Amino acid sequence: MNSQQSKKANQLTSHFFRNEYGKLVAVITRYLGNAHVETAEDIVQETLLKATEHWEMKGIPENPKAWLYTTAKNLTLNVLKRKKYQREYESQTDQKSEMNEIGFFSDELIEDSQLKMMFACCHPSVSENSQIALILKILSGFSVSEIANAFFSNEETINKRLVRGRLQLRKVKIDLSLKFDIDKRLEAVLKTIYLLFNEGYFPASKNQVIRFDLCLEAIRLARLLEESTVIANKTACSALLALMYFNASRFASRVSDTGEIIDLKEQDRSKWDSLLIQRGMQHLNNITLTKTITKYSILAAISANHCISESYKKTNWDEILSLYDQLMLLEDSPITQLNRSVALAEVKGVQAAISTLETLGKESDINNYFLYHFTLAEFHKTNKTFKKAYSAYNRALNLAKNPRDKELLKKKLNTLVLISPSQLS
Amino acid sequence: MREFLLLIRSEEEPKANLSPDQMQQHIEKVGGYLKKLTEEGRMKSAQPLEMEGTMLSYKNGQIVDGPYNETKEIISGYYHLMAKDLDEAIAIAKQDPRFEEGIWRMEVRPIKYVEGIN
Numbered sequence: 001m002n003s004q005q006s007k008k009a010n011q012l013t014s015h016f017f018r019n020e021y022g023k024l025v026a027v028i029t030r031y032l033g034n035a036h037v038e039t040a041e042d043i044v045q046e047t048l049l050k051a052t053e054h055w056e057m058k059g060i061p062e063n064p065k066a067w068l069y070t071t072a073k074n075l076t077l078n079v080l081k082r083k084k085y086q087r088e089y090e091s092q093t094d095q096k097s098e099m100n101e102i103g104f105f106s107d108e109l110i111e112d113s114q115l116k117m118m119f120a121c122c123h124p125s126v127s128e129n130s131q132i133a134l135i136l137k138i139l140s141g142f143s144v145s146e147i148a149n150a151f152f153s154n155e156e157t158i159n160k161r162l163v164r165g166r167l168q169l170r171k172v173k174i175d176l177s178l179k180f181d182i183d184k185r186l187e188a189v190l191k192t193i194y195l196l197f198n199e200g201y202f203p204a205s206k207n208q209v210i211r212f213d214l215c216l217e218a219i220r221l222a223r224l225l226e227e228s229t230v231i232a233n234k235t236a237c238s239a240l241l242a243l244m245y246f247n248a249s250r251f252a253s254r255v256s257d258t259g260e261i262i263d264l265k266e267q268d269r270s271k272w273d274s275l276l277i278q279r280g281m282q283h284l285n286n287i288t289l290t291k292t293i294t295k296y297s298i299l300a301a302i303s304a305n306h307c308i309s310e311s312y313k314k315t316n317w318d319e320i321l322s323l324y325d326q327l328m329l330l331e332d333s334p335i336t337q338l339n340r341s342v343a344l345a346e347v348k349g350v351q352a353a354i355s356t357l358e359t360l361g362k363e364s365d366i367n368n369y370f371l372y373h374f375t376l377a378e379f380h381k382t383n384k385t386f387k388k389a390y391s392a393y394n395r396a397l398n399l400a401k402n403p404r405d406k407e408l409l410k411k412k413l414n415t416l417v418l419i420s421p422s423q424l425s
Numbered sequence: 426m427r428e429f430l431l432l433i434r435s436e437e438e439p440k441a442n443l444s445p446d447q448m449q450q451h452i453e454k455v456g457g458y459l460k461k462l463t464e465e466g467r468m469k470s471a472q473p474l475e476m477e478g479t480m481l482s483y484k485n486g487q488i489v490d491g492p493y494n495e496t497k498e499i500i501s502g503y504y505h506l507m508a509k510d511l512d513e514a515i516a517i518a519k520q521d522p523r524f525e526e527g528i529w530r531m532e533v534r535p536i537k538y539v540e541g542i543n
Binding site: 012015016017018020021045048049051052053054055056057058059060141142143145146 | 438440441442443444445446447448449451452453455456459460471472473501502
């Protein structure tokens with residue numbers, strides 16, 4: 001029995017199936033064409049199912065990847081044959097030779113196909129809310145119910161987005177050999193990855209695990225871009241990676257044991273993940289050597305300032321405010337202004353921040369956004385203008401759509417009432 | 426020690442709707458459970474069955490192929506297990522983590538044994 005026990009068992013790396021799913025769907029779609037991405041998804045699901053049936057009983061094979069690739073290849077060839085019977089004229093000689101020469105699932109082909117798929121999913125002809133759903137389903141191997149869970153949505157809604165997205169995907173053609181295509185689309189891809197990260201980053205009482213998975217997926221996709229050989233200028237990729245590493249380092253400290261959101265001010269900084277901060281720093285150092293300045297570089301620098309500060313009070317707010325001023329030159333949006341106001345409050349005082357926000361509210365439609373009123377309410381609370389704080393929290397509560405946000409706002413209102421009943425009346 | 430045959434029953438293919446992550450968890454959980462039993466010498470054999478095959482029967486003087494069982498439930502795999510008695514076999518079967526997924530049934534049957542013969 002001892003000899004059996006000492007025999008080393010094969011193990012799967014974490015999220016092995018999920019990651020392989022994305023690779024396989026991307027490559028098989030290359031063979032079948034964008035119009036048949038759903039068939040590719042079915043083939044891969046069947047491949048993983050076969051693996052599950054065998055491996056649970058007989059153990060994990062020595063080379064699980066090769067096992068999957070062989071099975072997927074055979075299933076794909078069967079489908080291709082069936083198609084060939086129906087439409088003989090569709091003999092794509094180019095692809096056939098590609099299959100034979102460099103292997104059905106070569107590393108090179110996997111990398112190239114994943115990039116192509118990423119760029120295709122983020123194409124402007126695919127509607128924005130379908131983009132993330134498609135990426136998660138096709139490239140990240142999430143199931144419909146997992147996506148629905150992560151987005152506080154239901155399976156029906158997510159399914160609709162996927163169906164629409166797959167239809168739109170049919171028309172998309174991406175040629176990675178054209179530098180023009182890549183440079184033009186990279187910004188959209190990075191934007192979608194950042195959106196995906198932020199979806200995962202906002203804490204919720206439920207589904208903590210799957211939401212952190214979204215953040216890790218965003219990081220994985222950005223790393224694919226960073227490691228790729230076809231993208232010439234990777235400054236923005238590295239900057240986005242740095243930003244995500246810095247923000248992800250605070251993940252564990254952002255939610256209490258009971259599932260409540262903890263402000264940056266009150267976070268236990270010893271819980272911050274120093275390894276992720278280090279990785280962020282490495283990427284940030286890489287881009288300081290380049291001349292390109294991107295939105296993500298500045299956001300990463302802001303996040304880095306928080307990461308290296310030993311307390312909220314001791315944070316270098318002057319530096320952060322000047323970084324926001326730089327960001328305003330690149331992107332003068334109400335959201336940037338809103339975020340800047342937090343640094344402004346620390347540097348110039350809360351009164352200055354309040355009047356800036358009040359002007360902003362008059363000039364833009366940001367007063368339809370609950371976070372605007374939330375931030376304003378926090379400032380009024382600090383300023384001890386409790387009556388104004390109370391009504392701002394209430395406006396935020398009316399505008400918030402997400403149950404998670406509503407809950408937080410109700411708590412804020414309650415504590416406000418508890419602290420200062422006399423000042424409110 | 427007595428021999429038992431454990432028949433894993435399910436409706437259609439219950440794993441087909443699991444997400445890739447859930448499939449991997451399934452392999453890790455069920456695989457770990459089977460590996461431990463095999464190392465203890467309790468599990469003689471564990472095999473999955475294909476979702477195909479046929480049902481032969483004898484009718485009107487000849488062997489008829491099909492139709493397959495009317496019920497949707499089919500046997501998707503089996504274990505050949507060693508246990509002290511039926512109670513112990515049941516106890517072992519209950520530890521199978523696949524039950525956590527709530528989509529399985531398992532039939533636990535002692536293999537017939539005649540004193541002095543097998």
